[in-house]
Amino acid sequence: MRIISGIQPSGNITLGNYLGAVKNFVKLQDKEDITDFLVFVADLHAITVPQDKAELRKNIKSLVSIYLACGLNPEKVKIFIQSEVPAHAQIGWVLQCNGYIGELERMTQYKDKKERQVAGVSVGLLTYPSLMAGDILLYDADMVPTGLDQKQHLELTRDLAERFNNKYGETFVVPTPFIPEAGAKIMSLTEPTKKMSKSDPNPKAYISLLDDINVIKKKIKSAVTDSDGTIKYDIDNKPGISNLLTILSCITNTSIKDLEAKYKDSNYATFKEDVANAVANEIMPIQEKYNELINSKYLDEVLDQGRDYANYLANKKLNKIYNKIGLGRKR
Ligand code: ATP
Ligand code: LTN
Secondary structure, three states: OEEEEEEOOOOOOEHHHHHHHHHHHHHHOOOOOOOEEEEEEOHHHHOOOOOOHHHHHHHHHHHHHHHHHOOOOOOOOEEEEHHHOOHHHHHHHHHHOOOOHHHHHOOHHHHHHHHOOOOOOOHHHHHHHHHHHHHHHOOOOOEEEOOHHHHHHHHHHHHHHHHHHHHHOOOOOOOEEEOOOOOOOOEOOOOOOOEOOOOOOOHHHOOEOOOOHHHHHHHHHOOOOOOOOOOOOEOOOEHHHHHHHHHHHHHHOOOHHHHHHHOOOOOHHHHHHHHHHHHHHHHHHHHHHHHHHOOOOHHHHHHHHHHHHHHHHHHHHHHHHHHHHOOOOOO
């Protein structure tokens, strides 16, 4: 089985990215039936909205260190930077030519992000899911682990794969999304009906894995809740408490039911204190490893290896795709 996933270097990775994506990559890497597992830094995706050059470079390197600090093992998972594998942009173009504007305009992420653009909406923001489909189809991935917000893009990827296969003959593996049962949608701490997002303009809305530990605790203790006073999971009426229960459940591997029973007679302050400590204890060792890695040569070694392997797989596939379509001369 082949697995692939990526994260955009569009800011500092959040607790949402960690619980919805990275933590599952780390779990999946030990599965026995894996032939290839690729995890990349989606820098081409990040430039669909304006990015500062120095910040982008910093975020790319930082994300690689985070991957490693969270426990991804380069012996099992190839880690690479998307823009260092030109075939991603090439297949992205091919898939743009096989996608429809209407289906892209329906994407929720596009509709949300479009509203936030002050300097105009880039064409890339619209066509982004074709590039994402290319990231996946280029490697014949069977499984794609992501958070819930990517479900719609993964469905489009399946549609594009099937459409291409029908038009040009069997070419692509139709991938299966892998969305975790718990932690697939961690919500904002300030507006718990909105997803936690690393590009949120309000830093109190998210926990960055690189936030100072005391800041992390403070953010959790001041998370928006309600005035009802009971610690119960109720997404509609108690989104803030439900979000904190989900976070605690994912980190401690305890079911929400057991947590509700444990905190039956507690107040919000005690509960938040426990959530804050659990999150801090999970993140502290990650930060320690991150600090050891961020300026080491090891990052480049991992990335060189990942780039070479990904280019090898991707170019082989791209040749097949070009041949199916009739591009260039027969290779
Ligand atoms: P941006 O704010 O720039 O859109 P983001 O924080 O939404 O970024 P992505 O880079 O789009 O993060 O997502 C990386 C991975 O993390 C994806 O698999 C995505 O589904 C997952 N993810 C993102 N936000 C959350 C969240 N709040 N809860 C769970 N998983 C999430
Ligand atoms: N679109 C994703 C990041 C992403 C991705 C991918 C995830 C880009 N390419 C391929 C899985 C597979 C996002 O914004 N979270």
